[in-house]
Amino acid sequence: MSQIRIANKQDETHIRALAKEAHASISKEFDLDGGDADLKNIEWTYFGHDGVFLVLEVDGQIAGYAGAAKLSDDAIEIKRLYVKPDCGPSLEGLLDMLVDFARKMDYSLLECAQTAAQFAPADMLSGKKFENSGGRLILNV
Secondary structure, eight states: OEEEEEOOGGGHHHHHHHHHHHHHHTTOOOOTTTTTGGGSOHHHHTGGGTOEEEEEEETTEEEEEEEEEESSSSEEEEEEEEEOGGGTTHHHHHHHHHHHHHHHTTOSEEEEOHHHHTTSOHHHHHHTTOEEETTEEEEEO
């Protein structure tokens, strides 16, 4: 049984462990004091900045996550997007929920950071109408 739900403080340890696993899968170092510092305090980084952080739970275990934070009054950025390889189809569900969140919060642009895009199939992003604009992946919502 799987579900997508809003992350909470108790999920942070599991999310960081999964992020470390994701980074290892692409031979990238996980750095909680550098580029991955947003995962130190998910509630403050995402919810505290007009964003959202979701987790995919499969049989009671976190198997994926997606996070977006405000860039400006008009734009929100997907900073995190990953699911374990055996849960691939759920990635689209997480992405759909981020797009829906952006619309409901009246953002006009949804940007997908390169760090998040490297875990999402390019055809899935283009299928959702993300367009490359000066090296940035942008969706008009």
